[in-house]
Amino acid sequence: MKRIWKYTLFLPLLAMISCGDMTEDTANNEENFIIDNSLTEAEITEGILTPEVLWKFNRIGSAVLSPDGESVVFSITKYSLVENKGLTHIYLIPTESGEMTQLTDGNTSCYNPEWINNGERIAYLSSDESGTQIWSVNREGEDAKKMSEIEGGISHFDFAPNGEKLLFCANVKLDKSTQEIYPDLPEANVHMAEELMYRHWNHWEDESYSHIFIAKTGENIAEGKDIMEGEKYDAPLSPYFDFSEISWSPNSDMIAYTCKKMSKNEYAVSTDSDIYLFHCESEETQNISAPNPGYDKYPTFSNDGSKIAWEQMKIARYESDRTRLVVYDLNNKSLTNYTEEFDQNVGSVNWSENDEDIYFISGINATYQIYKINLNTNEIVQLTEGWHNYNSIQLHENKLLANRMSISQASELYMVDTDGNDRQLTTVNQFIYDKIEMGEVREEWVETTDGKEMLVWLILPPNFDESKEYPAILYCQGGPQSAVSQFFSYRWNFQIMAANGYVVIAPNRRGLPTFGSDWNEQISGDYGGQNMKDYLSATDVMAEKSFIDKDRIGAVGASYGGFSVFWLAGHHEGRFNAFISHCGMFNLESQYNATEEYFFVNHDLGGSYWEKDNEIAQNSYANSPHRFVDKWDTPILIITGGYDFRIPYTESLQAFNAAQLNGVESKLLVFPEETHFILKPQNSVLWQREFKNWLDTHLK
Numbered sequence: 001m002k003r004i005w006k007y008t009l010f011l012p013l014l015a016m017i018s019c020g021d022m023t024e025d026t027a028n029n030e031e032n033f034i035i036d037n038s039l040t041e042a043e044i045t046e047g048i049l050t051p052e053v054l055w056k057f058n059r060i061g062s063a064v065l066s067p068d069g070e071s072v073v074f075s076i077t078k079y080s081l082v083e084n085k086g087l088t089h090i091y092l093i094p095t096e097s098g099e100m101t102q103l104t105d106g107n108t109s110c111y112n113p114e115w116i117n118n119g120e121r122i123a124y125l126s127s128d129e130s131g132t133q134i135w136s137v138n139r140e141g142e143d144a145k146k147m148s149e150i151e152g153g154i155s156h157f158d159f160a161p162n163g164e165k166l167l168f169c170a171n172v173k174l175d176k177s178t179q180e181i182y183p184d185l186p187e188a189n190v191h192m193a194e195e196l197m198y199r200h201w202n203h204w205e206d207e208s209y210s211h212i213f214i215a216k217t218g219e220n221i222a223e224g225k226d227i228m229e230g231e232k233y234d235a236p237l238s239p240y241f242d243f244s245e246i247s248w249s250p251n252s253d254m255i256a257y258t259c260k261k262m263s264k265n266e267y268a269v270s271t272d273s274d275i276y277l278f279h280c281e282s283e284e285t286q287n288i289s290a291p292n293p294g295y296d297k298y299p300t301f302s303n304d305g306s307k308i309a310w311e312q313m314k315i316a317r318y319e320s321d322r323t324r325l326v327v328y329d330l331n332n333k334s335l336t337n338y339t340e341e342f343d344q345n346v347g348s349v350n351w352s353e354n355d356e357d358i359y360f361i362s363g364i365n366a367t368y369q370i371y372k373i374n375l376n377t378n379e380i381v382q383l384t385e386g387w388h389n390y391n392s393i394q395l396h397e398n399k400l401l402a403n404r405m406s407i408s409q410a411s412e413l414y415m416v417d418t419d420g421n422d423r424q425l426t427t428v429n430q431f432i433y434d435k436i437e438m439g440e441v442r443e444e445w446v447e448t449t450d451g452k453e454m455l456v457w458l459i460l461p462p463n464f465d466e467s468k469e470y471p472a473i474l475y476c477q478g479g480p481q482s483a484v485s486q487f488f489s490y491r492w493n494f495q496i497m498a499a500n501g502y503v504v505i506a507p508n509r510r511g512l513p514t515f516g517s518d519w520n521e522q523i524s525g526d527y528g529g530q531n532m533k534d535y536l537s538a539t540d541v542m543a544e545k546s547f548i549d550k551d552r553i554g555a556v557g558a559s560y561g562g563f564s565v566f567w568l569a570g571h572h573e574g575r576f577n578a579f580i581s582h583c584g585m586f587n588l589e590s591q592y593n594a595t596e597e598y599f600f601v602n603h604d605l606g607g608s609y610w611e612k613d614n615e616i617a618q619n620s621y622a623n624s625p626h627r628f629v630d631k632w633d634t635p636i637l638i639i640t641g642g643y644d645f646r647i648p649y650t651e652s653l654q655a656f657n658a659a660q661l662n663g664v665e666s667k668l669l670v671f672p673e674e675t676h677f678i679l680k681p682q683n684s685v686l687w688q689r690e691f692k693n694w695l696d697t698h699l700k
Contacts, residue, residue, distance in 0.1 A: 033107045035078045035087055044435045048462050048499035051688035053436060054490060055079050055681050058428040060411045061088065062112055063403065066119045069396035070095055071139070072413060073103070073113040073122050076428060084682045090124055092139065093425060095399070095415055100426065103141035110135070112243075116159050123147065123159065134168075134221065148221040155210065156236075156243040160252035165216050165280075167246065167255060168224060174232050175207035195264040199645045200596050201239030202675035210234040210241060212257055214280065227255065227278050227285070235259040237273060237297075247299045247308075253280050256299035256308055261287075268598045271319050275299045275310055275328075288328055289335075294321055298347075302355040306330055309349050309358060312337070317599040318524075320481035322517050323347060325360065325373065338373060342380055343516045350395040359383075359400065359418075361390050363514030366455050366485045370400065370416060383420030387441065389486045390416075401425075406486040407459060407494050408438040437462040439498035446507070446541045449533045455515070456538050457484060459494040459504040469549040471699040472503040474539050474576070476557030476564035480523050480531070480604070483514045491677060491684070492558060500692050501700070502554075505542045509534035525606045525616040527588075528567050528623030535564065539575055551577070552699045556691075558582035559647060559676065563625065566655055569636060570628025578698035579636040580691060583647050583676050586655040588624035594648045629658045635665040637694040639687065641674035667694065 037056035056079075063074035072093050079086040088109040093100045103122060104110035110126045116136060123136040128146075131153020137144045148154070148168075156169040178188050191204050198205050212235050213224030228235060235257050236245040245258035255278045260267055275289040275296045288308070289296040293316035300309050308328045313321035323345040325338045338358075339346055348361040355375075362371050364382070368389040373380045384390065388406040393416070400416040413425040442458040461470060475494070477484050484506045488495075497504045508515065510531040511523025523531050535555075543550035555576045557565045562584020569579050585591045589609045592601050602608075606616030636659055640652035649670060659666035669690060671683055678687045 035080045049495045051685040065396045065401045075111045081681045162252040171208040172211045173208045196268040197264040202643045233261050249301045250305040258297045271295050300349050302351050318603045348392050405488045410488045455508045457506040459498045461498045470503045471552035472548045474555040475506040476561035478559030478561045480511045480560035483512045484508045507538035524604045554578035556580040566625035570631040582639040586651045587626040632664045635698050637667045639669040642672035643675040
């Protein structure tokens with residue numbers, strides 16, 4: 001089965017996973033599974049963020065306003081380090097004032113809440129012996145009922161606005177298994193491929209595809225109509241399976257959804273997803289975004305049902321192109337781009353009640369803020385500001401439910417009025433903030449080698465003393481096009497790094513969004529170029545700070561950040577005393593032939609290494625870190641996951657082997673069951689301990 005995970009953030013996902021419902025790792029039907037996330041006396045006395053404390057955070061998942069706008073239902077996931085897994089349950093809180101109420105309990109996770117019966121009940125997903133099904137409770141958390149009995153279970157549901165039908169997503173088997181091809185070999189275990197995309201992100205492709213079904217509501221929903229019958233495509237799109245890519249029309253007559261309907265070989269080299277409109281009565285499907293060669297995603301109907309807004313990228317095969325806001329008129333079949341002159345991305349689109357304005361989230365200077373555009377005048381107004389990230393918004397009349405985080409605060413729910421005034425609604429981790437001190441965050445601007453200004457976040461250790469000298473860490477971002485914004489990560493957590501006694505230097509180097517398209521696009525075809533000079537500029541300027549010991553600086557990073565560490569190891573000229581690379585690209589030629597989404601390497605590296613007349617591509621491969629191993633002279637810790645198919649674990653093995661053969665002090669961590677991200681609680685704590693020990697050994 002595919003590993004299907006629900007994310008609630010619209011922010012780039014390659015850099016980090018910050019929150020969300022990770023249902024695959026949550027508890028299911030086990031006795032005496034109790035999670036106690038209270039702080040121990042030792043943790044309170046120490047008073048700083050540690051890996052163990054990080055796993056005691058309550059992690060807010062999907063949240064939904066009630067139809068009357070007076071209540072919010074949302075999920076919280078709690079983890080047990082001892083049991084090495086988590087448990088998700090549903091909570092309710094009034095939007096004005098009142099106590100938070102837990103609606104579900106027990107040893108089985110409950111998640112993805114949705115209001116039904118005009119706000120009288122809350123439906124959600126949970127699992128039993130029949131798989132993942134739809135359940136519901138009333139607003140008091142009582143009268144739990146099982147609503148579906150769909151064979152094989154489902155991964156998502158959404159009731160139509162009129163309540164008479166619903167859509168759900170389920171896997172449909174369309175390809176033959178090994179045993180069906182060779183019935184006399186029941187124990188045979190093999191992956192066979194005749195096309196690309198035989199594995200994706202963190203899973204081998206099986207014989208099934210995620211499809212959308214429609215069913216009538218009733219006492220026991222047992223089946224539905226497959227609106228993609230026979231189609232060997234996924235909706236929502238693999239690998240994220242983000243259910244925000246599907247939307248009901250207000251009159252419940254149509255479903256808009258995102259899909260890439262192409263062969264697997266085409267899929268591997270293309271970003272051309274489209275918006276499809278399924279008409280429930282005629283059962284006809286039409287592609288309403290066909291002319292655009294890039295991504296079209298996240299369709300959202302206007303309240304009167306006459307228009308559909310979605311997010312669009314125009315450049316073919318470029319997954320990090322600027323995201324525009326486009327609106328399709330269902331009456332005259334015209335498409336209007338409302339943000340072509342707006343040099344920022346658009347996400348989390350919400351129509352105003354009168355359909356004249358659209359509220360959305362966009363990044364500016366490494367923060368994510370709420371904006372409004374008037375469709376009559378095209379005037380765009382920034383409604384919020386400050387050092388934080390708004391991750392998602394949901395509009396009801398004149399107020400927005402928002403998920404917000406910062407470097408110093410994990411996700412919480414906020415109410416924001418349409419003038420941008422905000423009020424914190426939840427405080428699910430206040431018990432931690434009351435006892436654990438967060439480090440100060442500072443904003444610095446550094447001049448780059450080409451005369452531009454670059455934003456650098458400095459995160460200082462708790463109880464920081466300006467008169468002392470501290471070791472420092474250069475943080476190298478992944479993506480590569482993911483902003484070093486005000487994110488709170490449960491993996492690459494700046495506050496834990498600072499609590500370990502380090503000043504964290506986090507530059508927004510070339511190739512990151514929120515500083516305009518030119519800044520973001522420059523990195524493509526220039527790996528090992530200007531962005532590396534940006535890192536060195538940030539390091540050199542910050543090293544002159546009186547409180548940073550220039551002889552005790554390390555560099556760390558994952559994904560493209562891991563590539564950056566490998567590259568810096570061969571070019572740093574004595575600036576760094578320790579390196580840590582997680583899931584990094586080491587040999588760009590082998591990476592090209594081992595990854596799965598070829599549109600990424602074709603665009604960012606310029607093409608394949610065998611295109612000898614391709615100047616951009618040849619420059620990329622000439623700057624591959626493996627070509628400079630002879631200059632490695634600094635201790636390096638290398639980490640990877642066995643199920644990472646984006647940057648396969650063999651890249652890290654090559655780097656470690658090269659370090660060992662060249663006599664460089666090095667250590668290798670391979671997590672066989674992890675992916676591009678280390679997500680299991682005990683593996684994560686081990687990761688953090690090894691991370692700290694390596695830096696302490698070589699920088700302290």
